[in-house]
Structure formats: C-alpha cells, structure tokens
Amino acid sequence: MKVGLFVPCYVDQFYPKVAIATLELLEKQGLTVGVPPRQTCCGQPMANSGFEHLTGGCNSLFIENFAQYDYVVSPSGSCVLHLKEHLHDPKHEAEAGHLRERIFELTEFLTDVLKLDTVSARFPYRVGLHQSCHGQRGLHLSQMSELVAPPFSKPVQLLSQVDGLELIDLDRPDECCGFGGTFCVLEEAVSAKMGKDRVSDHLRHGAEYITGADMSCLMHLEGLLHRQKSPVKVVHIAEILNSNIQ
Amino acid sequence: MSSREKMLAAIARNKPNADLYPLPVLPLPHSFVDQGVERFCQVLQGIGGEVMRVTDMDAIRQYVETHYDHTHRIVTTLPELASVAELQWPNTPPHELANVELALLRGHFGVAENGSIWVTESLLEHRAAPYICQQLALIIRKADIVPTMHEAYARIGNETYGYGTFIAGPSKTADIEQSLVLGAHGPKGMIAFILD
C-alpha cells in the first residue's frame, strides 16, 4: 500500500508538529509514507471565496504530487473535503477521479481503511472534541445532530481508546466554531463570537485540551484562548493518538 | 402577451425534465400506527388543549353546566346540547358571534400524532365560529381517532368542502420572547370531548 501524506499549507508553515505526529502515527502502523516535497495547498481558500476558477494550478500540482499513491492521507477534514468535491484537471481527469476516491482524512483512514482496533497512546487529561463541520457534515466522520439517524463518531472511537483520556460532554456537540476560511477575517465580528462561544462551552465543562481533526478550527480557537490568557490548550487529534505511553 | 402567458412560457422554458422526477409512493411507512386515543390525549394536553373522556352526551351537558359561565353566550350545532346552548343561531353576519363565550361543535376525526381535529364547513354553521369564541369545545368519537396525517388524508379522500381545518388546541402565540401565551386571537381554551 503506497500512502502519500498531504500536509496542508498552513500546517506546514505553522503547525509542523501536527504533520510530524501524523507521519509518525502512520509509520507506527507499519506503512511506508511518501511526502512529496513540491506540495502546497488544496486550493480551498480561493474556491470558498468564489475563485474556484483560479485553482487549476493547485489542482495540477496536487495531481502531479500524488497520482502515484494508492491512498492520500491528510490531517485536515476541510482540505480533504475540498479535494473530494472539487479536484479536477481536464488534462488528467482519470488521475483526479482516482485521487478524489482515494484521499482520506486521518481518522477515517485509521478507522475505515486500516480498521485500527487498538490505539496505543496515553493522554491523561480532560479533553473536549471539536467536531469540525467539513469533517463531520462533509466527510461524515460522525453523525450530525440534525439527522434522525444512529449516532457514531470515528474520532471518538479512536479517542476512547487512549489511555487516561477523559472526553468531556458539550452543550452543543457539533456547532461550528466560526473559522470558515476567509470568513474569519471578512466576517470578523461573527467569526470571533462563534469561536468564543465554542471555547466557553469547552471551558464550562472543564476541558484541559481541545482537540479535533482540523487544525484550522483549532488555530482559530487557540487564537481566542491565547488572547483570553486561558491555560487551556489546543492539540490536534494526531498528536494525541501519537502520544507515547510513558 | 399577458402575465399569465409570460409566466407559463418562462416556466415551460426553464423547468427541468419531468421524466427525471416522478412522484414518490405514499403513504410512507410510519410510526404511531398502533397508537390512538392515549397518544391523542397526551399530545393535545401537551400543546395547551384539554381532554375529557365521556361516555355520552349527558356527560358533556353536565360538564358544560358546571364548568362554563352561563351568563355569557354558549352556542352549538348539536341538537343534543340544546338544553345548555343556543342551537338556532340567527342568520346574521359572523361578526355577531363576537360575544360567544363557548362554541360546542362536532369534529370529524382526531389525529393521534398531533392532537388535531378535522372539521369542515358543514359542521360549523359559520366558518368564524371556532375562532371568534373565547372557548372552543370539539366533540369526536373515540373510534374516530387516526394515527397520523397519512391516515387523516386517506380518510378525507376526495371529499369536497368549501372550507376545512385541522384544529390543534387553543389559539396561541410565542412571539414575545418565545413565552407561550394561550389565546392570541382565537379561543383562549380548547377542550376535546371524546365519546367512548
């Protein structure tokens, strides 16, 4: 199984530890993981702003980087959803189609493809899980509260096996944090308010860490926590799952 | 070209291919099929209505005598209730019903899933009757409670009426800070008499 790691642009620049944790976690599963050096961005920031027509360059680059892999894995539900829905290239449509089928967000790759049944990690803290919308509602990583359908959650399935980790309940288990790509600056007032409300739900329930499968939401929540001088930290789910048992 | 022709032409030009969108088969499989009167009572009470299970019209007469103010006007369409209510409403505009305290009317059937009762013009004398009164009483038979709206419309079928309505409890509003207030414009109270 040839697995390629797609590291989203902002993770590469601001959160290298998340990419490292993802890489090490995949390698722990006995996989050989390729990391194409010429990767940049999935194109979502332009597309969600209405400039999908400018994403051709990002798309071609993505296909050039990853077409050789059986699977592509990324620690970001949002980027994965964008690629699944919008990766096209008129010159390489077959490859684009293959990649749209074969790109996975990290937790769904672990539960659905690798069918991981034991997690060897220890994280002895009270943790709140932020369900990022694109992962949850777009990739269906977990059941959403709007639907009348049986509950499930791929991230919870993994986190519940982490030694010492106590998952807290939230009043609104799947409300959006307000990051929303360029929304976070174009609609600053609402974006910040949404984030503050999300943060306070976690704080109210005694979270020591807020985790999730999408670093962009966590970056937004981290920015708010830091401004509030809160001791609560954000941590990507890959970092928890990769944390070593002491 | 008239607006009618213009609109129809624009729609015909712009609509999607009808072959791709057949109608679904109704009724759908649904819940509550085995639930009748208990569910009806529970739901109606939950939405601000009252329920009285009675064995005969006498019980309704007695209830009306003891529970409503007879110094005010009480009207009905049921001859059996003539001793407690006005039966012959003058053939006047509906506006003159504005002083009615209680209207006692018959309903066709109830719907368990939402506590509503189906009434049509033929049971009302005036369409305004169940709205303009301060209190409304609707009488149905226990055997006439269907589980859901699917059975309700199956029962209505292609009956013709000038006006019909499902009534579920008293008139209400929550427009001020989502605080529920009974008696917005219509009846402040609504009771369903269920004849066993």
Place this chain on the structure above:
Amino acid sequence: MNTQTLDHPELADRFNKDEARVDWHDQTLWWVRQKRDKAAHALPEWESLREAASQIKHNVLANLDEYLLQFEANAQRNGITVHWAADAEEHNRIVHQILTENGIPKMVKSKSMLTEECHLNEYLAEHGIEVIDSDLGERIVQLAGEPPSHIVLPCIHWKKEEIGVLFHKHLGTEEGCADPQILTGAARLHLRDTFLTRRAALTGVNFAVAETGEFVVCTNEGNADMGAHLADVHIASMGVEKIIPRREHLSVFLRLLTRSATGQPITTYSSHFAKPRPGQTMHLILVDNGRSIQLGREDFRNSLKCIRCGACMNTCPVYRRSGGHSYHSAVAGPIGAILAPNLDMAKNADLPFASTLCGSCSNVCPVKIDIHQQLYKWRQVLVQEGHVTAAKTVSMQGMTTVLSRPGLFHLAGSVGRRLMKWFPSLVNNRLNPWYKQRDMPAPPSESFSEWYAKNRKPS
C-alpha cells in the same frame, strides 16, 4: 423604500456591539432548534419524510406550468378568482385594484413573506390604503416601523421590555409592563377590533393543491382565519412554487413543517380554503417575481423547494449571532442568502459570503435543499459576474500565484515566519481583522518541509 447601504459584515458587527444581546438572541433561537430536534427525533421515519417531501417538490418544479394550469382551472371551478402577477409591482397593483373596486380603504393582513418581498404595505400606504398586520410578531415590528427579522418569528430580536414600551405608546398598556401574557392580551383586544371592522383580509399561502384548487394556510394564532372569515373579500398571495400536486401530499408537508419550524407537532390551525363562503369573494394571486428565472438556474432551482419553516435560520450559527436584519432582505438567513441574489445580484452579493459553509442548514432542511452547496456556487457566480471588489480579486490572484508554485510557497512561508518572529507587529496590528480578538499562532522555527528534509529521505 430601501435605504440599506451597509453590507452583512458591517451590520453584523453593529449587532455584535452588545454581546449580552447576541447571547440572548443565540440562546433563544438555539432553544427553538432544540425543540425541533426533539420533535424530529420522535419520528423514526423523519428522514424518509424529508426524502418524500424533496421528491414531491422536485416533481412540482419539473411540472410547474401544468400544475399551475390544473390549479387555476380547479380554483376557478370552486369560485376563486385567479390572478397572475409577473413581478412584485404587478402583484401590488392587483391587490390595490381589488380593494379599489370594492371601495375598501383598510385591510387586515396575516403573515405573508411574499408581501414583504413585494413591499406591499409601503405600496398600499402610498396609495392611501391602511394595512394592519395581524400576526402578533408582525404587528410588533410594524408598530416599530421595521421589517420582520425572521420568517416564522418576526420579532425574535425584540425584548419584552422594549415591546412593553412600544405597546405603552401605541396600545396604551401600563407603563413598565413587560408581561408577555398582558401584552398579548392588549394586542388581542386591539386586533379583535380590527378583524371585526375590516372588509378585506389578505393571507399568505403555505400550500396550494393542483388536484383540488384549494389552498392551505397554517397559523398558530388563528389570525388568517379571523381575518378571512369576517371579511367580504379574501385575497391570498402565493409564490408559484407553493403548488403541490395532490391533497394527500399535504400529509407529508404538514408533518414536517411545524416540527421543523418550532417543534410543535402541527400548527394550531391548518386551514384549507376551497371556496369562498356565501356572499364572499375570494382572490388568489399567483406571483412569479423572479421564480421562473431561478427555475432556469440549474444550480439554484432547488431553493424553490423551500416551505418557509425557518429551521435553517434557527440552526445557523451565523444568523443567530448576526440577527435577521443583517441580511437586509425579506427572507433572512441561509435560505434568504441563496434566494436574494436571484432578485438582485449586486445588492445581495454579500449574502452568500455570510456563512462558514458548515452545512447545518442543509441537514436540518425538511425538503433537503442543498443550501450550503448553493452558497458556495453563488460565490463562484458572483465573482464571475464581477460582484466582488477589485482588491479581493487581486489578493486571490496573488495567493494563487504563490500556492501554485512550490518554490515560491516555501520561500514566502519561510520569509513570512521569520518576519512574524522578528516583527510581530506586522501581523499583530489593528489592520489585521484576525488580530482584533485573536492572537496569531507563534511561528515555529522551521516548517514541516524543512524538518522533513533534515530528518527523512525525500520520497
């Protein structure tokens, strides 16, 4: 009529000046969403009902002209006069003409978002006709001189103390009284007098049945019925998309509508108007006003499936924290944001961007409109049609240049991170909207690619 010049971010920013009020607004609507959840989860067949409703509405759109003709013929046979209005102006003219022909200077109106869309009240006022809105929430905003901020809960943005002040001024309630029970009682008396003295009543239409020529109006207050049954003339206004094929289809929609809207199992009254009562005249106005154009936009036609339950507003985290007026359109919230650009692209170009594309709206929608997908698609259309600022276009082009060239990307990233480290004020300043309430992440000393090049062999 419309003096709005501020866009959604500016109006939302104003709304957020009073954070306690935003919390109250958010929590009130979230409570409605929770009631909806409880009602929906009580029906195990909920998802199949949604699917059936969606299929029926697709079928309606695909046969709309035929259903309209069938409806017209049946309604006329029932004694209803049917009018066709191509746009808002024609709709308003028809209403005015009916009133003039009957010599009626005052009308009572129940909830109709279509008449809000058409600005009927302003039009009739200009022609010397008084209109009183009879839905309590609509009456409140009418007295305040405002449009509704929500299609189902028109004055959800008003606090009871403020309504108390308004009613003291207009209805003579006791000064300082803010008890919803007493205030509603005062409105009841005031509007009862209105119902008893108006010779014309206008209502909206929730559903119109092609097979029977009848139309259904749903209210909790009973105001549509009080108006219609006491008036000599009943005018009903409906958007053409409100047609459904058969009476039995009402079962599906009536099961979904109110559960989605407020969590009630059904509205107090679901009134079926088939014929005028003896001595009464009944008019029904079929309104297009851009709907046939939207029908032709393949990506957006599904928005015409909307049954106006308002569930997408209650669930929308942006709507709850920006308020209905920030959408400066008759229909606010996510559904409004995909309907409004069809009516006026330039004026409503901001609305499809007033979303994080979280998708809650699409999943709560009882007729399964792909609302968040349409928001995304409207963004593409608005950019293509030139409705975004030149500055945004330039910055997007710049971003594209960097992101499609790996060398440039890594160089820019490394330079950027160093600049952030040495001169944090370059990004942490008041001109950066991110920084207003959030800190920037601390720039790491090396990027992942730099780490990887040092620590692993490139693949």
